[in-house]
Amino acid sequence: MKYVDATVEEVNEALLQSAKAFQLYGKRSLKERANFLYAVAEEMKNISSELLSIAQKETHLDEARLKVELNRTLFQLTSYADACAEGTWLDLRIDTGDKARNSPKPDLRKMLVPLGPVVVFGASNFPFAYSTAGGDTACALAAGCSVIIKAHPAHAGTSERVAAAVQKTAKKQGLPEGIFLHLHGAGFEVGKALIQHPLTKAVGFTGSFEGGKALFDLAAQRNEPIPVFAEMGSVNPVFLLPQKLANETGKLASMLAASITQSVGQFCTNPGILVGVKSKVLDEFKEFLGEQIKQTSPTSMLHPGIAKSFQKNRAKAIEEGAVVVATNEADVEEDESIPTLAEVPAEQFLQNTLLHKEVFGPYSLLVECATKEEMLEVAKAIEGQLTCTLMATDEEANKNSELIDALKEKCGRFVFNGVPTGVEVALSMQHGGPYPATTDSRFTAVGADGIKRFARPLCFQNWNNDLLPDELKNENPLGLWRTVNNVLSKDPVNAD
């Protein structure tokens, strides 16, 4: 089946329609927006077997993996809807006025309002959770924005089916059609036209560094620059302290092997770099881990393009000096991964930043440090990451505060004695790290705080109570948390 790329005219038409729909949708109450998201989740649940079957054909992901992802998507929709309705994300602030003050103090009331039409790019590795009705879309709709999807060509059919479900739901709820639009674009041109359109107000993207950076640059070069939240992957380094490694050599090897190879390594939180200090124990760990990597079969990746990139990037790393410790190249097909553990001395890693780069897939590089001091150097030399992980005993954690401080500066999420894969959907999740992991570390792509990417504060000065939005009215009719004269409260406000 062939999907036709949108034309520049169609992009323009979509933005006009989206901007018009935004005017209406942005005014829907928190509850109405939440109900829409609940209904989308319901509709997707109803057609889940159909969705799973299309996605399986398009992505090579197995049914179990896709089921987990679809459930995650429904949970995102409903939990962000909960957060939307609960309203704390609006950052409501009220400072009552004082007419008697020498130079009267105005009455000021602030809340977040939606930015406008948001363009969301489907992610190759998550056909449900970070694509058409995925996290970015759920956040943008919760914020009150209209959404235009640029479908990922690797699962354009899944995307189209999901989009139809969202649109059907919108129609049922009497929402304007333009609230959620769907375009195909196999090449870069459609995305470019979407980002450059003057009516586009923000962008959500999950994908490669090259893709994300190109969108970021286009957005910054517009007459009116717009925010781009691009989640561009990461090597998610895992630092192995000696005592912990000695205590749990086999267990850590097994945990990491599973994390490296899970879903053919196609997670942006895949641990692509392991850092340890040379020792007999590290050799043992390497052997255990290598053994499990060898036992992992080459498997079809999401699409041939990803497999090609994997093989190219893996070869490039080897060319740069990564030495293969363990791999499984038996009968590898062109569209398959080659599970690999490689190693490199820290000295070489520190000198060659090409070795720091992500090899998206089941590949991990063990960086062997001569000393703990060199390990600290590695921590300071790595680029911004979605996650860093520390494997350490309590005693080691207490003794290595300099290493811990260095790693804190590098990541958005800091895992202790666990693996970075498995990104829990929760308000306290941070999925967004210092560049180049994401383009703005001040926001998250996972968890309801992600709604704030697509909203901005608007302050009302001296408006009459009945002209204010319900969220800011004296009587607090929605019963929301608000900071009133610097105190958090759900109480009504006394003001004249």
Added chain:
Amino acid sequence: MKYVDATVEEVNEALLQSAKAFQLYGKRSLKERANFLYAVAEEMKNISSELLSIAQKETHLDEARLKVELNRTLFQLTSYADACAEGTWLDLRIDTGDKARNSPKPDLRKMLVPLGPVVVFGASNFPFAYSTAGGDTACALAAGCSVIIKAHPAHAGTSERVAAAVQKTAKKQGLPEGIFLHLHGAGFEVGKALIQHPLTKAVGFTGSFEGGKALFDLAAQRNEPIPVFAEMGSVNPVFLLPQKLANETGKLASMLAASITQSVGQFCTNPGILVGVKSKVLDEFKEFLGEQIKQTSPTSMLHPGIAKSFQKNRAKAIEEGAVVVATNEADVEEDESIPTLAEVPAEQFLQNTLLHKEVFGPYSLLVECATKEEMLEVAKAIEGQLTCTLMATDEEANKNSELIDALKEKCGRFVFNGVPTGVEVALSMQHGGPYPATTDSRFTAVGADGIKRFARPLCFQNWNNDLLPDELKNENPLGLWRTVNNVLSKDPVNAD
């Protein structure tokens, strides 16, 4: 007195020192940071007569105006310190784990952490409040960042004196020297070197569109792009609805005349555009307002460069079709303003965006609409603004929701029956609007929410309670507001 521009080596040295100091300062407790800000305010208060005298000589601002600004600066320092210590700005979130869940749920705890060294550019029009120890600096220090000031050349002496006070206070409190550094730079080179330095993590700027845009571009083009919060001014349109104008013709004219000419029009919230519907009442209003503009004397502007720009931009507007209604050109000196009210038909305004541009100083352009529909068109055509203002009776406000909606989309603060000048320092203030008013409408430059510009969330996954920062520990030793399992609370957390 001559101030020497920093060399590239000095810029580099400053960043190295700042990054080192950040390591130590970022770990100071909220209370320690707050105490530092209180002490800076105290020290500045102690030397206030000296500060006022230097600033008066450098800026042509009179003592009364400077006193108000200095007090505002002290209030900013102390109120942001209050907010820093109170800790709600940290957006603390805790989701406790569940080991019994099928695929165990991790324990996740998130808080804002400082970005790193922040470069703050002094503003020409606010030698105290938006310069050396001004709003950006107070926010960055509250966030836990180190600060490097690029002094504004128009008040380099004031800046140096304030910096000495901050540094003296830091020393007294045992804070590392590099926490607050001060560089001169009359040209663009020093600022450029500061922004391009790899250790710089964020930028605060208040000034012209050209200046802010240049910094934004440099920051976006870095290997590691960094956030720039540039507040670049605004024309702050005031929409005058007919009935309100008829009811209070003289009063509105007086309010606006004062707002236009206050502090020689050198506020970024100066009402540079007034929009009304052609009528006898509008003519009366124009006459009243013009009369008061005429009675305002030409006055020295902040520095000769600003006066030159004012005269050039005013001439340019006239060249583009703005017709002078009232002005006072009596004995105008080269470094002085020329108070001006001009007018233009809306039709012409809609066709020529050059007429939308800010003329920084005591200048305002009355846009005369043929109909209310044309007024709506003007609202839709204006660029992003720090503020919009609506003058309307309650009845008019209720009847003109389309106009109100259009204006909401254009501004960060929406004033009802007041003037845009006078930016209250309060948590509910929003001083940041859609581009080109600022480079990121999701943040504010005034009010304690401005702290968030310089911080990012960091999530701790499965850390032991005693290894967590105090802010996130089970027992809540600091007594902060935290969202625990989606509920706001100050209670301790039950978790194993």
